[in-house]
Amino acid sequence: MRDVMSEAQEQTKKRAKRREYVDPDLRKYGTTAPEQSYEDDPHRLSDDMKRRMLGAGVMLDETGARSGTFIQVDQTPVHVSSVQDGVELLAVRDALAKYDWLSDYWWRAVDSGADEYTASVDKANANGYFMRALPGQKTMLPLQACLYLGTEGLAQNVHNIIIAEEDSELHIITGCTTGPETESGLHLGVSEFYVRKGAKLTFTMVHNWQAGIAVRPRTGVIVEEGATFLNNYVIMQPVQDIQTNPKVWCVGRGATASFNSVIAGHPGGRIDVGSRVFLEAPESRTEIVSRAIVNGGEIIARGYIEGNAADVKGHLECRGLILNEGGIIHAVPELRGAVAGIDLYHEAAVGKIAEEEVQYLMARGLTRDEATSTIVRGFLHVDIEGLPDALNAELQKAIDSSENDLM
Amino acid sequence: MDEVMLSVRDLHVEVGDVEILHGVDLDIRYGETAALFGPNGSGKSTLLMTLMGFPKYVITRGSIEFKGQDVTTLSVDQRARMGMGMSFQRPPIVRGVKTRDMVLACLRREASESEIRDMAATAGLSDFLDRDVNYGFSGGELKRSELLQLMAQNPDFVLLDEPESGVDLVNIAVIGELINKLLQKEVRIRERHHAGLIITHTGQVLDYVSARTGYVLIDGVITCTGDPQEILTTIKQNGYEECCRCVM
Numbered sequence: 001m002r003d004v005m006s007e008a009q010e011q012t013k014k015r016a017k018r019r020e021y022v023d024p025d026l027r028k029y030g031t032t033a034p035e036q037s038y039e040d041d042p043h044r045l046s047d048d049m050k051r052r053m054l055g056a057g058v059m060l061d062e063t064g065a066r067s068g069t070f071i072q073v074d075q076t077p078v079h080v081s082s083v084q085d086g087v088e089l090l091a092v093r094d095a096l097a098k099y100d101w102l103s104d105y106w107w108r109a110v111d112s113g114a115d116e117y118t119a120s121v122d123k124a125n126a127n128g129y130f131m132r133a134l135p136g137q138k139t140m141l142p143l144q145a146c147l148y149l150g151t152e153g154l155a156q157n158v159h160n161i162i163i164a165e166e167d168s169e170l171h172i173i174t175g176c177t178t179g180p181e182t183e184s185g186l187h188l189g190v191s192e193f194y195v196r197k198g199a200k201l202t203f204t205m206v207h208n209w210q211a212g213i214a215v216r217p218r219t220g221v222i223v224e225e226g227a228t229f230l231n232n233y234v235i236m237q238p239v240q241d242i243q244t245n246p247k248v249w250c251v252g253r254g255a256t257a258s259f260n261s262v263i264a265g266h267p268g269g270r271i272d273v274g275s276r277v278f279l280e281a282p283e284s285r286t287e288i289v290s291r292a293i294v295n296g297g298e299i300i301a302r303g304y305i306e307g308n309a310a311d312v313k314g315h316l317e318c319r320g321l322i323l324n325e326g327g328i329i330h331a332v333p334e335l336r337g338a339v340a341g342i343d344l345y346h347e348a349a350v351g352k353i354a355e356e357e358v359q360y361l362m363a364r365g366l367t368r369d370e371a372t373s374t375i376v377r378g379f380l381h382v383d384i385e386g387l388p389d390a391l392n393a394e395l396q397k398a399i400d401s402s403e404n405d406l407m
Numbered sequence: 408m409d410e411v412m413l414s415v416r417d418l419h420v421e422v423g424d425v426e427i428l429h430g431v432d433l434d435i436r437y438g439e440t441a442a443l444f445g446p447n448g449s450g451k452s453t454l455l456m457t458l459m460g461f462p463k464y465v466i467t468r469g470s471i472e473f474k475g476q477d478v479t480t481l482s483v484d485q486r487a488r489m490g491m492g493m494s495f496q497r498p499p500i501v502r503g504v505k506t507r508d509m510v511l512a513c514l515r516r517e518a519s520e521s522e523i524r525d526m527a528a529t530a531g532l533s534d535f536l537d538r539d540v541n542y543g544f545s546g547g548e549l550k551r552s553e554l555l556q557l558m559a560q561n562p563d564f565v566l567l568d569e570p571e572s573g574v575d576l577v578n579i580a581v582i583g584e585l586i587n588k589l590l591q592k593e594v595r596i597r598e599r600h601h602a603g604l605i606i607t608h609t610g611q612v613l614d615y616v617s618a619r620t621g622y623v624l625i626d627g628v629i630t631c632t633g634d635p636q637e638i639l640t641t642i643k644q645n646g647y648e649e650c651c652r653c654v655m
Contacts, residue, residue, distance in 0.1 A: 356499045359461055362484040363493050364513045364560055371484075374512060378503025378539075 021270060024214040024241065026120055029155035029186045033074035042069055042079045048180050049073075049148065055237070056175025056208035057398050058146040065390070066173075067141040070129040073148045074156055077127055086137030087170065088130065092161055095130035102130070105161055109192035109220030109247075117216040121190045126157035128189075133168035133199070140388055142171035142204075149187055149213065150179040158189040164199035164227070171391060172201070176215070177208040184212040184240075193221040193229065197252060200228040204391060206398050207235040207242070211268060217244040225252025225281070231259045232384060233273070234398055238266040245302060248277045250284035250312075259288045259303075260382050262399055265327055267296025274302025274332070279312035279342075286313075291380055292320040294327030304334040307342035316346035321353060321379050411472075412437045412564055412602045413458070418469035420450075420457045420627075427453045429627040430469065435564070435620075438599035440590055442613060442635040443606045445624035446647045451606045452496060454624065455566045458604070459493045460486045473564065492562030494553040496569045496606075500541045506552060507536040513559035529588075530555035531581055546573030547582075554585040565589050565603040571612040583615020590616070610639040623650045 039045060042060040045053075050060050053071075063069055068082030068089040082089040096102050112122040129145050149156045164170045176187060187209075195201045209215060223229045229248065248257045259275040277286040288303040305314035320329035333346040353375055361371035380399050384392055413435040420428040427450045435441050445451045457464040458471060460483035470479045478486055501509070510523055527533050530551045541549055550570055557565060570586060571579050587593070591601045605612060613635060621635030623642075630650050631638060641649055 354499065357501050359483060360495070360499050360501065361509075361512065362482070363459055363461075363487055363495075364509070364556060365484060365487040365515055366512055367484050370512075374504055374508065375501060378501060378505075378508070381503045381505075 023243070024186050024216070026116060026155060026186070030151070030153050031124065031155055031157075033076070033151040033154050036073045036076040036078045039079050042071060042081075045071075052177045052180055052208065053146045053148065053175055056146065056177040057173050057204070057206040057394060058144050058175035065141065066144045067139050068143040070143070070145040071148065072127065072129070072146070072158065074151050074154055075124075075127060077129070080129075082143070084139050084141065086134045087139055087143065088132040088134070089143055090130045092128045092130040092159055095161070102161065105163065105192060105194060107192075109194065109222050110190050110218050114218065117188045118190060118218050120155065121157045121159055121188050121218075124157040126159040126190070128158040128160040130161045131170065131172060132163040133165055133170035135165040136167045137165070138169035140169075140171065142173045142391060145172065145174045147174070147176045147187065147189060148178070149182055149185045151185070152182055153184050155186040155188060158187070160189070160191040162191065162201065162203070163194045164196060164201040166196045167198040168196075169200045170202075171388060172203045173391070173394070174203070174205045175208060176205065178210050178213055182210060182213070185214075187213065187215045187217075189217045191217065191219045193219070195221065195223045195227040195229045197224045198226045199224075200230075202230040202232070202391070204232040204395060205234070207233075207239065208237050209235075209239040211238040211266070212240050214240050215242040215244070217242075217246075219244065219246035221246065221248040221257065223248060223250045223252065223255040223257055223284075226254045227252060228256045229258070230384070231257070231275070232395060233259070233261040233263075234395060235271065236262070236264045236399060239269050239271065241270045243272040245274045245276055248275065248286070249280055250277065250286065251280050253281050253283050255281055255284040257286045259290075260384050261290040261301070262380050262382060263290065263292045263299055263301065265292065265294035265297040265299040265329070267326065269297035271298070272300040272302070274300075274304065276304040277306070277314065279305065279307045279314060280309055282309045283311045284309065287315045289317045289382065290319070291382060292318070292329050292331075293323060293376065293379065294320075294329055295323040296326045298328040298330065300330045300332060302332045302334075303346065304336070305344050306336040306338070307344050308338045310339055310341045312342050312344075314344040318346075318348040319379070320350035321376070322350065323353070323376075410437050411435070412439075412474060414472040415458070416470050416472075418454075418457065418471065419467045420453055421465045421467050422453060422463060426467070427627050428457065431624070431627070431629055433622065433629065435602050435604060437602055438591075438596060439620065440603045440605065440616065440618045441620040441622060442610075442618040443604055443622050443624060444610075444638060444642060449624045450627040451624050452568055455493065455568050455604065455606060459483055459491060459566055487560070487562070490563035491566065492557045492560045492564070493566040494550070494557055494568060494570055496572065498541050498549060498553055500539065502539050502542060504540050505537055506532065506540055506555070509540050509556055510536070510559045513556045526555060526558055530558065530585060547575060547578035550574055550578070550582050551585065554582065554589065557589055558585065563601055565601065567603060567605040569606050569608060571607065571609060579611055580615060583612060586612070586616045592617070610643075613639065623647070625650055
C-alpha cells in the first residue's frame with residue numbers, strides 16, 4: 001500500500017512540476033517597431049498579410065460584408081475606414097483627441113494597475129481602435145478589426161474602447177494574428193466595453209497566433225439596464241501561451257452578458273481563459289459556455305459568476321474533450337451568491353470521445369476517422385443565440401477550417 | 408429468392424469473458440423477414456450486436472457469412488458499407504451532431520435539402536433535423552430517428568432491436584410502415600431483395616410487419632424455429648417454459 005501511495009505522490013509531484021508556469025517576462029520583448037505606412041485601400045496589403053488576417057476572420061478583399069475596417073500593424077494603425085452612418089470607427093488616439101469626454105471611459109472598465117501588462121499598455125500610450133454606435137443606431141453588418149503582430153520579438157501594445165450607446169446595436173469581429181514569419185512576440189491588448197441602456201453589442205474574436213506567441217488580453221465590460229453583451233471567442237491554432245479573464249459588470253436591471261468560447265489546445269501550448277461576471281443589478285443574467293478540446297498542451301477553462309442582486313440568473317457550462325494522451329483540460333467553474341433569491345448553476349465535464357458514439361456512427365457506415373471527426377465537429381459546434389446568421393456561419397467556418405489540424 | 412443472404416454457424420460469443428451465445432445457427436434469405444423471440448437476458452441483443460460487428464461482442468467460435476462473404480472478422484463500419492444496418496434499442500445521444508448531419512452521413516452522397524426534408528417528413532421528424540441526434544427525443548421519436556437514419560443508409564439487411572419498445576400505439580403503426588419500406592414490402596416477394604431480423608418482446612410490431620420465420624433464443628441457444636405467429640401465440644399462452652421444454 002505504501003509503495004502505491006508513494007508512486008501516486010511521485011506522479012502528482014511530476015504533474016505539478018509540469019504545470020509550473022512562469023508569466024512572460026516583459027523585458028524579453030522589444031517595444032519599438034518600424035513605422036508602418038498608412039494604406040487607404042486595405043486590399044493592397046500583401047497577400048501574406050491578407051491570408052493571415054483572413055484566418056482570423058478579417059476579410060480585406062470582400063469588405064462589402066463589413067461596415068468598417070480597422071487594421072493595426074504592431075503599434076501603428078495602418079487603415080481605418082467606415083461606410084456606415086451612425087457608427088464611428090477611429091484610431092483610439094485620434095478619438096481621444098477628438099472627444100474630451102472619452103477620457104471618462106479611459107481605464108474605467110479595466111484597471112491600469114491590475115498587473116504588469118496593463119501597466120505596460122498604459123505606459124506605452126498604446127493605440128488601438130475606438131468603435132461607437134450612436135444612440136438608436138442599429139447596424140447588422142459588423143465592423144472588423146485586425147491586430148497584426150508583424151515584428152519578431154515585439155511586445156505589441158493595444159488599447160481599444162468600444163461604446164454601444166443607448167438602444168443601439170453593434171456587431172464587431174476582431175481578428176488577432178501574426179506575420180507568417182513571426183515566431184515570437186507578446187500581444188498585450190486592453191479592451192474596454194460600454195454597453196449603454198437598451199443597447200446590444202456582439203463581439204466575436206478569432207485568434208490566429210503562432211506557436212511562439214504569448215498573449216495577455218485584458219478586458220472589462222460594463223453592461224447597463226436592459227442591455228446585452230454577447231462575446232464569442234475562438235482559438236483553434238497553436239499558441240505558446242494565453243492568459244485572459246475578462247470581467248463583466250451587469251450594473252443595470254435586466255442586463256445580460258453571454259460568453260461562448262471554442263478553444264483548441266496543441267502540444268506545448270498553454271491556454272488559460274475564462275470570464276468573470278458580476279451580476280450587480282436585479283434580473284441581470286449571464287451564460288458562460290466553453291468548449292475545450294486538446295490534442296496536447298494545457299487548457300484551463302475558467303468561469304466565475306457572482307450574484308449580488310435579487311432575481312439574477314447565471315449558467316456556467318464547461319465541456320472538455322481530450323483527444324489523446326498528453327493533453328490537459330482543467331475546468332474551473334465557480335459560483336458565488338451573496339443574496340437570497342438568485343439562481344446560479346454550473347455544469348462541467350471533461351472526458352474523451354465516447355466509444356459508444358463512435359461505434360454508433362460506424363454502424364451507419366462511417367469509418368472510425370470519419371466518425372471521430374463528425375463527433376469533434378459536433379462538439380465544437382456552438383449555436384449562438386442573438387448573433388446574426390451570417391456571423392454565426394462565419395464563426396462556424398473559422399472553427400471548421402481548423403478542425404482538421406486537431407485530428 | 409431462396410438464396411441465403413446471412414448465414415450464421417455455431418456462433419459462440421463472449422462479453423467480458425462470459426459466454427452469452429453458445430452455438431447459434433441461423434439462415435436468412437434474400438427478401439426474408441425473421442422475428443427473434445426470447446426472454447430477457449437470453450442473448451437476443453447480443454446476437455444482433457454481434458452480427459453488426461460491435462467489438463465488445465467477442466466471437467470465440469463459429470462464423471458469419473453475409474452475401475457470400477465471411478464477415479466474421481470485419482469491423483462494424485465495413486459490415487455497414489457491405490449493406491448491414493441496425494436500429495438500436497437504446498441509441499446514444501450525440502451532442503452537437505445534428506440529425507440532418509447524421510442523415511447526410513448515412514446517405515454517403517450529396518443530397519438536396521428537399522430530399523432530406525422529404526425523408527424526415529416520412530419519418531414524422533420534419534422538426535428534428537436541426538436537433539442534436541437523439542437529444543431529448545421521446546421513445547417514439549428515438550425509434551423513428553433510427554429508422555430515418557436507416558432509410559438514408561438503405562441497407563440490404565436490417566437488424567431491428569425491439570423497434571416497438573417504449574412506443575405508443577399510434578407510433579407503432581408509423582414505425583411499422585417505415586420498417587415495411589426498409590424491407591421493400593411494397594415489392595412482390597420474388598423481387599424483394601432486402602431482408603431483416605427483428606427482435607420483439609410483445610410481437611406488436613408483427614401486426615404491421617409480416618415475418619416469414621420465427622426463432623426463439625433461450626440461454627444463448629436457438630430452441631425453436633417456425634411460423635412466427637404460431638410461436639408468438641404459444642409464448643402468449645404458455646410463456647417461454649414451453650420453448651424451454653422444446654429444447655430439453
